[in-house]
Amino acid sequence: MGREMGKGQPRRGRRRGSGPTVSDVARAAGVSQMTVSRVINREANVREETRAKVEEAIAALGYVPDPAARSLAGGGQCRIALLYSNPSAAYLSEFLAGSIAGAAASGAQLGIEHWDGAEGVEALARRLAAHRTDAVLLPPPLCESAALLDALTGTDMPVAQVATGEPSPVAHAVSIDDRAAAEAMTAHLIVLGHRRIGFIAGEPNLTASGLRRAGYEQALASAGITAAPALIRGGNFTYRSGLAAGEALLSLSSPPTAIFASNDDMAAAVVSVAHRRHLEVPGDLSVCGFDDTAMAITVWPELTTIRQPVAEMASAATELLVKAVRARRAGEELAPQHLQLPFAVISRDSVAPPRRSD
Amino acid sequence: MGREMGKGQPRRGRRRGSGPTVSDVARAAGVSQMTVSRVINREANVREETRAKVEEAIAALGYVPDPAARSLAGGGQCRIALLYSNPSAAYLSEFLAGSIAGAAASGAQLGIEHWDGAEGVEALARRLAAHRTDAVLLPPPLCESAALLDALTGTDMPVAQVATGEPSPVAHAVSIDDRAAAEAMTAHLIVLGHRRIGFIAGEPNLTASGLRRAGYEQALASAGITAAPALIRGGNFTYRSGLAAGEALLSLSSPPTAIFASNDDMAAAVVSVAHRRHLEVPGDLSVCGFDDTAMAITVWPELTTIRQPVAEMASAATELLVKAVRARRAGEELAPQHLQLPFAVISRDSVAPPRRSD
DNA sequence: CGCTGTTCTGTTAGCGCTATCCTTCGCCGT
DNA sequence: ACGGCGAAGGATAGCGCTAACAGAACAGCG
Numbered sequence: 043m044g045r046e047m048g049k050g051q052p053r054r055g056r057r058r059g060s061g062p063t064v065s066d067v068a069r070a071a072g073v074s075q076m077t078v079s080r081v082i083n084r085e086a087n088v089r090e091e092t093r094a095k096v097e098e099a100i101a102a103l104g105y106v107p108d109p110a111a112r113s114l115a116g117g118g119q120c121r122i123a124l125l126y127s128n129p130s131a132a133y134l135s136e137f138l139a140g141s142i143a144g145a146a147a148s149g150a151q152l153g154i155e156h157w158d159g160a161e162g163v164e165a166l167a168r169r170l171a172a173h174r175t176d177a178v179l180l181p182p183p184l185c186e187s188a189a190l191l192d193a194l195t196g197t198d199m200p201v202a203q204v205a206t207g208e209p210s211p212v213a214h215a216v217s218i219d220d221r222a223a224a225e226a227m228t229a230h231l232i233v234l235g236h237r238r239i240g241f242i243a244g245e246p247n248l249t250a251s252g253l254r255r256a257g258y259e260q261a262l263a264s265a266g267i268t269a270a271p272a273l274i275r276g277g278n279f280t281y282r283s284g285l286a287a288g289e290a291l292l293s294l295s296s297p298p299t300a301i302f303a304s305n306d307d308m309a310a311a312v313v314s315v316a317h318r319r320h321l322e323v324p325g326d327l328s329v330c331g332f333d334d335t336a337m338a339i340t341v342w343p344e345l346t347t348i349r350q351p352v353a354e355m356a357s358a359a360t361e362l363l364v365k366a367v368r369a370r371r372a373g374e375e376l377a378p379q380h381l382q383l384p385f386a387v388i389s390r391d392s393v394a395p396p397r398r399s400d
Numbered sequence: 401m402g403r404e405m406g407k408g409q410p411r412r413g414r415r416r417g418s419g420p421t422v423s424d425v426a427r428a429a430g431v432s433q434m435t436v437s438r439v440i441n442r443e444a445n446v447r448e449e450t451r452a453k454v455e456e457a458i459a460a461l462g463y464v465p466d467p468a469a470r471s472l473a474g475g476g477q478c479r480i481a482l483l484y485s486n487p488s489a490a491y492l493s494e495f496l497a498g499s500i501a502g503a504a505a506s507g508a509q510l511g512i513e514h515w516d517g518a519e520g521v522e523a524l525a526r527r528l529a530a531h532r533t534d535a536v537l538l539p540p541p542l543c544e545s546a547a548l549l550d551a552l553t554g555t556d557m558p559v560a561q562v563a564t565g566e567p568s569p570v571a572h573a574v575s576i577d578d579r580a581a582a583e584a585m586t587a588h589l590i591v592l593g594h595r596r597i598g599f600i601a602g603e604p605n606l607t608a609s610g611l612r613r614a615g616y617e618q619a620l621a622s623a624g625i626t627a628a629p630a631l632i633r634g635g636n637f638t639y640r641s642g643l644a645a646g647e648a649l650l651s652l653s654s655p656p657t658a659i660f661a662s663n664d665d666m667a668a669a670v671v672s673v674a675h676r677r678h679l680e681v682p683g684d685l686s687v688c689g690f691d692d693t694a695m696a697i698t699v700w701p702e703l704t705t706i707r708q709p710v711a712e713m714a715s716a717a718t719e720l721l722v723k724a725v726r727a728r729r730a731g732e733e734l735a736p737q738h739l740q741l742p743f744a745v746i747s748r749d750s751v752a753p754p755r756r757s758d
Numbered sequence: 759c760g761c762t763g764t765t766c767t768g769t770t771a772g773c774g775c776t777a778t779c780c781t782t783c784g785c786c787g788t
Numbered sequence: 789a790c791g792g793c794g795a796a797g798g799a800t801a802g803c804g805c806t807a808a809c810a811g812a813a814c815a816g817c818g
Binding site for chain 1: 773774775776777
């Protein structure tokens with residue numbers, strides 16, 4: 043039977059005008075499709091030289107892998123649910139962007155699920171099952187809920203906690219070294235000449251809070267400064283709690299020359315309190331925060347703070363989950379990974395040397 | 401009976417344990433895969449009897465079509481890009497959540513693209529093309545960039561603007577009635593007894609700013625109050641501009657009893673200024689914002705503000721784009737739609753009747 | 759009965775990618 | 789030399805689905 047009878051021209055196929063495909067890249071790089079695939083997936087056993095050639099071709103053609111095709115051919119459909127509760131919204135947006143990128147990169151579907159705890163844990167599990175969820179991504183503060191974690195790890199869905207201080211041994215986790223970060227920030231203040239450094243602790247139920255406080259204390263100890271208990275105040279990560287703690291610290295007979303708040307919201311509140319008392323920031327009082335959320339650059343002066351690579355963390359956690367799901371489907375089990383990403387001290391305008399180093 | 405005769409014994413396929421496929425259903429129903437596909441897609445030209453048989457088989461096997469395969473095979477692939485610039489991040493998180501939901505609902509892929517304007521418009525267009533973007537979603541403030549809009553609508557990608565005051569005639573748009581919202585908020589203050597109501601305008605380049613101001617003026621006019629020009633101050637949606645405008649308004653010889661800021665950031669700044677001057681909010685000064693971003697409930701007291709259903713708006717815009725892309729592929733053209741979603745006045749603790757209605 | 763339409767249903771060939779072989783090649787030890 | 793081994797990369801066959809076309813079944817009409 044003459045397949046190409048009517049037209050001498052081979053049938054155009056039903057290519058979407060879309061874009062370059064693996065075979066285009068392969069042709070351009072002078073390798074096989076499979077090698078391109080290997081480069082994309084960062085598999086081993088590809089010579090550096092070959093990899094470079096392929097990457098060049100990818101860049102030149104502006105190639106982007108088709109997620110649909112990937113999940114069809116590869117490990118198969120993978121739906122991961124991002125479970126969130128109380129959105130510290132600035133955080134969530136970066137987190138979402140990261141998850142989306144991670145999901146896109148591994149060809150997974152991302153679903154957003156809200157859970158406020160009112161609905162029981164089992165009801166949640168049922169909901170996830172109905173949505174054919176393969177894995178669950180937990181940003182703070184949900185990643186700290188022991189009940190939730192238990193229920194989730196009880197199912198056969200891999201779970202990833204992001205930014206928890208104390209990862210569960212049965213879950214994947216991505217975080218920064220909160221303790222080292224707090225220590226670095228405190229040390230920074232000490233180097234500038236501050237000696238009376240106030241600290242506003244975070245929500246006591248979150249494990250990261252303890253680590254941040256430990257880092258602060260460690261830095262003081264390393265510098266030979268005795269930590270005055272009066273300089274440490276409790277907070278719960280809200281602006282309002284920062285207001286109260288700030289008032290308390292600045293009402294001391296010998297107030298601190300710098301205040302390190304465990305997050306940006308509380309630091310912003312401290313700035314507000316300082317202004318109310320007609321103290322200049324950073325002239326009369328240095329203030330620093332933690333997280334580098336939108337709040338940090340919203341207030342004036344902009345806050346010196348610790349940047350967590352939230353997007354990267356979310357992206358890494360997402361990819362981890364996809365890998366876990368695929369491994370599980372292949373019959374293996376991916377041992378819980380606990381990644382730690384680097385943080386950075388971001389210097390802005392809310393910190394300066396103390397006016398008189400007494 | 402033998403397996404498929406034509407081909408040799410298939411080599412141990414790499415079936416995922418997943419679920420039943422079209423061919424399972426087809427075999428169970430005694431029809432071809434194609435017929436099953438037709439039933440799934442509710443195509444015409446399938447006998448009622450056949451359809452019933454297939455549907456029965458689907459139900460019996462618990463078959464669910466694989467979206468990845470569908471979009472690979474069908475033209476279904478649709479990649480929509482969410483283009484964002486400015487870290488108006490609190491807004492973005494809700495926006496993202498909405499877009500994701502919208503994309504999932506219509507089976508589209510969502511990509512996040514950052515653009516700060518440094519890279520030229522054509523470079524951006526090239527990047528989008530390289531990422532096989534089919535349509536572009538523009539949250540504020542990018543949706544106001546005429547240059548960008550021109551460049552984008554010049555391509556054959558559908559574009560949707562979200563929350564713009566003045567939709568382009570060639571783009572889709574989803575917004576709220578900013579003017580009516582500002583009018584409602586102002587009227588609310590008037591009903592409480594305020595007569596000297598300060599207004600902080602938004603970034604003059606954004607069309608929504610003008611509408612909000614017009615709404616404010618309209619409400620005053622309707623109540624027979626003459627708008628004192630001194631009570632209107634310019635701002636640009638930043639906290640810092642709110643600080644300056646707040647200072648100016650409260651320094652007037654006859655200061656306002658209420659200040660309506662065009663967004664929450666500026667309203668938060670006004671609260672801060674008021675506190676610095678030892679004015680109680682809302683006792684001595686009522687303050688209200690606009691947008692209901694995270695900032696509104698971060699500061700204390702929490703802000704009375706206008707809620708825009710950002711997530712719904714993003715979701716609606718996303719679905720609109722998908723529809724437009726599919727229509728275009730089918731050869732038709734979806735005329736630009738301009739949707740307007742309802743807003744709501746959210747009463748919190750930053751507004752009260754004036755102490756003495758003078 | 760042929761001849762045209764009109765439904766319906768089946769067949770074939772991919773969509774873009776990766777799993778699973780398989781070949782090739784260089785490097786070691788004896 | 790030789791066999792053996794592991795790394796690098798190629799060839800091929802699908803993943804589950806649908807577009808496009810090719811029949812088959814059935815109607816009406818001369």
